[in-house]
Amino acid sequence: MRIILHNENQRPDVLVHVAANVRRLRLAAELSQQALADQAEISRRMLVNIEKGDVNVSLGTLDKLAEALGVLFYALVQPPESEDSARINEVAWVGKAPESRAVLLASKPATQEVELWSWTLAPGERYDSAPDDAGWHEMLVVTQGELTLTLEREDIVIRAGDFHVYPSDQAYAYRNTGTDMLRFIRNVSPRTQSCMACPIVMMFRFEEQRMAKVRITQQGTIHCFPAGLKDEDGKLVNAEISAVAYDGERLLMASDKPIPGEGRSAVFSLPLDSSGPDDSQLEYLTTPLIRQAVKYEDFALTTDGRHMLATTGFDRIDSESHALNAYNHLLIWPLGEPDKVQVVDPDPRDGVEGSLEFRQKLEAAIGQPYYKIEGLAVVPSDRGDGLILFGVREQGNSHDDFAYVRRVIGARYAMTDSDNIEFIEELHDVYAFDPAEYDGVDHECGLSSLEYDPYHARLYLVTSFETEQGSEEVIGGYLWVLSLADFHAGKPPTLVTHEDGRVLEFEHKAEGLAVLDRERLFVVYDNDRNHELGSVDERDERHSCEAPYTMLALV
CATH class of the missing domain: 2.120.10 (Neuraminidase)
Incomplete structure (x- = not known):
């Protein structure tokens, strides 16, 4: 699996935001690059490149950095001057194809962090993820195309207009095996706050009725x-x-x-x-x-x-x-x-x-x-x-x-x-x-x-x-x-x-x-x-x- 991508033709704004935020938060915590790298369990070279804005980091790596810095995930990807986590709308991951991307829409603190994402995957694109913490779940709502969700024991096909909720404390992957663009909404929620997914269901059901x-x-x-x-x-x-x-x-x-x-x-x-x-x-x-x-x-x-x-x-x-x-x-x-x-x-x-x-x-x-x-x-x-x-x-x-x-x-x-x-x-x-x-x-x-x-x-x-x-x-x-x-x-x-x-x-x-x-x-x-x-x-x-x-x- 390729978890760090280098894009020679385009430098997304998210790389600039992540670079500035990681460096600012590291200095505020009075941590050296080596100390933060050790706490986040990544290499110092990777951290140096992140702070320079030269790599497109996997979401798992950003999770580790946020935890090591004692902040929520959104604090790394939104513009440093922004204070509104209810509407972030920032690209946090890009794929090999320029159309493939994950956009963090919003994040609000609950017992643990709850996140709302908008994803786009070009035909043939794939995103692999390590397991989330025990008890976490994800809700996926497909708005266009067809998503193949690969879990440890099965593949689940989710068509446009349908949704699926599953425990994400297992290795999983999103795949676009079709020939059309795939777009879906992703809600990440801990078990103790699983009701936080309800507004997402209500939002889409309301649109269908209107x-x-x-x-x-x-x-x-x-x-x-x-x-x-x-x-x-x-x-x-x-x-x-x-x-x-x-x-x-x-x-x-x-x-x-x-x-x-x-x-x-x-x-x-x-x-x-x-x-x-x-x-x-x-x-x-x-x-x-x-x-x-x-x-x-x-x-x-x-x-x-x-x-x-x-x-x-x-x-x-x-x-x-x-x-x-x-x-x-x-x-x-x-x-x-x-x-x-x-x-x-x-x-x-x-x-x-x-x-x-x-x-x-x-x-x-x-x-x-x-x-x-x-x-x-x-x-x-x-x-x-x-x-x-x-x-x-x-x-x-x-x-x-x-x-x-x-x-x-x-x-x-x-x-x-x-x-x-x-x-x-x-x-x-x-x-x-x-x-x-x-x-x-x-x-x-x-x-x-x-x-x-x-x-x-x-x-x-x-x-x-x-x-x-x-x-x-x-x-x-x-x-x-x-x-x-x-x-x-x-x-x-x-x-x-x-x-x-x-x-x-x-x-x-x-x-x-x-x-x-x-x-x-x-x-x-x-x-x-x-x-x-x-x-x-x-x-x-x-x-x-x-x-x-x-x-x-x-x-």
């Missing part, structure tokens, strides 16, 4: 193409936005119907700023492969944020003709480079490069002659580069003989050298739930979108409905959320509500969701030929070129 309530902050419409645009049959083109994603600067949207005209396509992007989406700067993605696909249903970013995936509905095919191949596309391109778009699992037929190989995998997994894909998301996985999820909305015998479902199938995948994906296992059932079991859900609905939230390691599911009450058409939708840990465990999702606890029932047919940041969501609607605006606008009806949207804030 994610189930939202507030509408903005509504409006987006002009998707020029007013009065007509198709080749002379009919007005209607904006039917079924997919949305956000890359940090621009919204990416798609209509499930073609947008005709030179220089246009069903896929377009526009900037999002503090005032909302700016459709005056709308840009169409006109790469031929993107233009040829028909009936887009959802977008998804890969877990590393480097590639965009797009899926069509896969709800029709003609085995003899290539005319319907355009409805069977799973596309991928490097983020910001749509000109490099590729088909996933291609099978060119009569010159049309659709994802027909992938369609065969869908048929095998779904087991029905008719189905419609409307959800797409990618979540972290223990193998490969991620787990890609497909939301099934309809399944049955045919397009006029089916049932609405809330079914998710998926498969792990690996990125290829050519910026495409390769499935490393068979598509299989991953998740399903029944909205009819919930109070406040008054309509039968099907799954219409999936969205992974990397900020909170959770999955959002959108369901929508289109039905009739008497002679009137009724459309709408619901929003659901659950942690990745609950998703993998097959637990039911939480139905999202307004601040006052009322069920959030969209007045439009919600078809797409994008996570904008830690606090905001963006919802788009595919109302088909329904032009009513409701509360979105003071006008009664929208123009055919307009698409309604809603922005939500988590509360």
